[in-house]
Amino acid sequence: MDYLYLDHAATSPMRESIWSAMRNAEEVGYGNPSGSHKISRKAKNIVEESREVIAASVGAAPEEIVFTSSGTESDNWSIKSPFQSSFPTSQDLVVSSIEHEAVIESAKWVENRGYKVSFVNPNIAGKVESSEFIQSIRETTTVASLMWANNETGVLQPVSDIGKAVKGNKKLIFHSDIVQGFVSTKIDFHKHGITSAAMSAHKIGGPKGIGFMFLHNKYKIESYLHGGKQELERRAGTVNVVGVAGFAAAVKEHQDRFDEEVGLIKNEKNTFEELISENIKISVIGLEEERLPHISNIQIRGVNSENLLVLLDLDGVGVSRGSACSSGAQKPSHVLEAMKIDKKDLNSHLRISFGWTTKVGDGARAAGKIINTIKGLK
Amino acid sequence: MRILVAMSGGVDSSVVAGLLKDQGHEVIGVTMKLWEGENGEMPETGCCTASDSEDARKVAGKLDIPYYVLDYTDSFSDSVVDNFIEMYSSGLTPNPCIECNRSVKFDHFLDQANELGCDKVATGHYAKIVRKNNHLELHRADYKEKDQSYVLHMLTEEKLDRILFPLGTISKPEVRQMAANLGLKTAFKKDSQDICFVGNGDYRNFVANKIDLKSSGEIVDLKGNKVGEHSGVHGFTVGQRKKLPGGQGSPKFVLEIDTLNKKVIIGSKKELEEDSFIMGDVSFIRDEIYNNLEIQVRYNSETVPCTISKLDENRVKVQLSSSTTGISPGQFGVLYSNTKVVGGGRIEKRRKVGALIE
Numbered sequence: 001m002d003y004l005y006l007d008h009a010a011t012s013p014m015r016e017s018i019w020s021a022m023r024n025a026e027e028v029g030y031g032n033p034s035g036s037h038k039i040s041r042k043a044k045n046i047v048e049e050s051r052e053v054i055a056a057s058v059g060a061a062p063e064e065i066v067f068t069s070s071g072t073e074s075d076n077w078s079i080k081s082p083f084q085s086s087f088p089t090s091q092d093l094v095v096s097s098i099e100h101e102a103v104i105e106s107a108k109w110v111e112n113r114g115y116k117v118s119f120v121n122p123n124i125a126g127k128v129e130s131s132e133f134i135q136s137i138r139e140t141t142t143v144a145s146l147m148w149a150n151n152e153t154g155v156l157q158p159v160s161d162i163g164k165a166v167k168g169n170k171k172l173i174f175h176s177d178i179v180q181g182f183v184s185t186k187i188d189f190h191k192h193g194i195t196s197a198a199m200s201a202h203k204i205g206g207p208k209g210i211g212f213m214f215l216h217n218k219y220k221i222e223s224y225l226h227g228g229k230q231e232l233e234r235r236a237g238t239v240n241v242v243g244v245a246g247f248a249a250a251v252k253e254h255q256d257r258f259d260e261e262v263g264l265i266k267n268e269k270n271t272f273e274e275l276i277s278e279n280i281k282i283s284v285i286g287l288e289e290e291r292l293p294h295i296s297n298i299q300i301r302g303v304n305s306e307n308l309l310v311l312l313d314l315d316g317v318g319v320s321r322g323s324a325c326s327s328g329a330q331k332p333s334h335v336l337e338a339m340k341i342d343k344k345d346l347n348s349h350l351r352i353s354f355g356w357t358t359k360v361g362d363g364a365r366a367a368g369k370i371i372n373t374i375k376g377l378k
Numbered sequence: 379m380r381i382l383v384a385m386s387g388g389v390d391s392s393v394v395a396g397l398l399k400d401q402g403h404e405v406i407g408v409t410m411k412l413w414e415g416e417n418g419e420m421p422e423t424g425c426c427t428a429s430d431s432e433d434a435r436k437v438a439g440k441l442d443i444p445y446y447v448l449d450y451t452d453s454f455s456d457s458v459v460d461n462f463i464e465m466y467s468s469g470l471t472p473n474p475c476i477e478c479n480r481s482v483k484f485d486h487f488l489d490q491a492n493e494l495g496c497d498k499v500a501t502g503h504y505a506k507i508v509r510k511n512n513h514l515e516l517h518r519a520d521y522k523e524k525d526q527s528y529v530l531h532m533l534t535e536e537k538l539d540r541i542l543f544p545l546g547t548i549s550k551p552e553v554r555q556m557a558a559n560l561g562l563k564t565a566f567k568k569d570s571q572d573i574c575f576v577g578n579g580d581y582r583n584f585v586a587n588k589i590d591l592k593s594s595g596e597i598v599d600l601k602g603n604k605v606g607e608h609s610g611v612h613g614f615t616v617g618q619r620k621k622l623p624g625g626q627g628s629p630k631f632v633l634e635i636d637t638l639n640k641k642v643i644i645g646s647k648k649e650l651e652e653d654s655f656i657m658g659d660v661s662f663i664r665d666e667i668y669n670n671l672e673i674q675v676r677y678n679s680e681t682v683p684c685t686i687s688k689l690d691e692n693r694v695k696v697q698l699s700s701s702t703t704g705i706s707p708g709q710f711g712v713l714y715s716n717t718k719v720v721g722g723g724r725i726e727k728r729r730k731v732g733a734l735i736e
Contacts, residue, residue: 311495
């Protein structure tokens with residue numbers, strides 16, 4: 001039987017159309033997009049056409065999109081850049097405590113440099129209260145960051161409410177990591193008052209190693225990489241033409257099939273949660289709040305999900321316990337900790353995430369496998 | 379069989395995984411994450427560093443076996459590190475590797491293997507499990523230079539039934555050759571020596587940072603007479619000769635450390651020698667009549683013939699055939715009958731200041 005892949009929140013396989021888009025980009029536009037001959041122009045065209053497609057998908061102008069290596073790079077850039085000066089000036093940073101590690105660790109870096117950083121905790125369902133977040137933003141705050149939706153729980157965050165509230169605050173960059181949110185919701189930066197954002201291609205079936213940083217055209221931040229004058233002098237380094245082409249192709253297919261795919265994913269996730277709740281005692285994290293259709297985080301009290309993860313893998317089911325971690329061993333999730341989940345339950349979580357390869361019946365199959373494995377454990 | 383192999387990233391456990399896979403078993407590789415520094419990172423030296431688990435992961439990839447890093451930091455911290463600090467601070471010489479085998483590797487890990495539906499657990503230890511007269515016995519490895527049976531004495535017959543030590547009959551050079559044949563990059567990796575959770579091997583400082591061992595105190599003789607001063611008990615271990623006052627003509631040695639009263643008790647070589655001692659926390663591989671017993675009181679020391687008499691449930695008195703030095707309270711005495719491990723226990727303190735040998 002095929003491997004049942006339910007870890008799309010970590011990454012999704014590449015969509016079929018991306019392979020040909022990338023191959024074509026290299027065949028036709030193998031030149032350096034910064035060069036001045038025909039082959040370079042071809043490459044440049046591919047990059048700019050791709051930028052238009054990608055910008056349009058998030059309601060941005062093409063020049064507001066800078067290609068980066070990853071969502072992580074984009075987060076680092078937006079969070080850290082305003083704090084690069086060697087003498088701490090009186091400015092501060094506000095982030096939610098459930099941000100992706102790319103933001104959390106960047107914020108800690110800022111804190112270590114002597115700046116004030118406010119970490120705003122979520123409620124027990126995993127949602128940051130907009131009033132609390134807005135109150136943390138002071139006269140001196142230059143960057144505030146709240147992810148569109150949490151990557152471990154799928155809980156949607158009140159980005160739009162905050163965006164509206166801070167509109168007009170020209171000193172503030174309101175940053176949002178939309179990497180996970182973009183997979184199964186529609187996002188329009190300008191409409192939601194987002195002035196900076198991080199996005200990555202590989203969660204929607206694009207290639208790994210390419211992302212973008214969005215920066216509202218009224219704002220400017222320090223460059224991070226210095227060298228050539230690529231990307232309107234904002235990010236040095238030869239543009240990853242093949243990656244960009246793959247990114248655009250993924251966005252295109254993702255947009256075209258959005259309703260169909262997300263509809264199916266939603267059904268499968270609902271089936272999964274219903275079946276598993278009927279058969280074993282679990283709680284679904286964030287059930288009280290609006291969640292992304294593709295992520296389900298369940299707590300199975302009394303079960304060590306480390307064992308569960310291994311047994312499921314050996315049985316041909318790929319899930320995770322939280323965000324992917326380089327050393328492999330999973331520390332208790334900072335997201336669940338911030339939600340004040342009991343320490344003894346922190347190791348009882350499983351994240352199941354659906355994606356574009358999900359087929360009808362996968363939710364039931366997943367529930368069946370997990371139920372059987374848990375029953376075998378006891 | 380489904381076998382869980384504890385992979386440290388070193389050459390020994392890599393070869394174990396390769397061997398068992400070649401024999402047709404369903405092999406699952408696991409690295410136990412035992413310890414992490416202040417910021418959650420793995421230590422840079424020792425036997426469970428981030429780069430070691432990366433090595434283990436690569437070996438597993440090469441062998442095409444499932445591989446996981448499992449989190450044992452709580453269990454390790456509670457039972458090994460806390461114990462290390464506690465022992466050290468009460469003037470004992472701890473043995474964290476034995477403590478780790480006792481309460482993590484051959485306890486918690488065995489349990490987890492069970493939960494993961496594994497028939498056996500295998501490690502890269504050099505020791506032999508032998509079936510004889512319908513019983514399982516633990517023996518020294520054929521390759522004497524690497525024999526690790528000393529640190530495995532706490533196993534029981536019941537546990538041996540769930541364990542494999544595939545390297546018990548193989549020599550280290552053969553292991554390296556096998557690793558090279560398997561194309562494993564760990565083939566010529568250096569053996570780890572340090573205590574895995576103490577970064578640069580400076581365990582005294584590690585302990586001194588956790589508790590107050592750096593206050594000055596008195597150096598006294600066995601009768602309790604002050605013969606000098608010291609600037610912290612963390613600088614001494616039992617049997618140590620360096621840094622002691624006097625001793626011209628008759629060298630002095632550390633006999634005991636009284637952490638509570640910050641005293642270092644010293645005496646002559648004669649006073650360091652003992653011909654009997656008591657062991658607590660004693661365990662035996664199985665209940666049987668023990669003949670021709672010998673005891674080993676350190677990881678790499680020679681055995682001394684002895685007899686034992688039971689004092690109570692898990693304490694025994696060990697009577698040596700001749701007196702010897704190097705018996706450190708806190709260390710383990712392991713009983714052998716020829717190459718067979720019979721059992722062992724923790725050496726208890728025996729001297730009291732002001733009272734000459736019992």
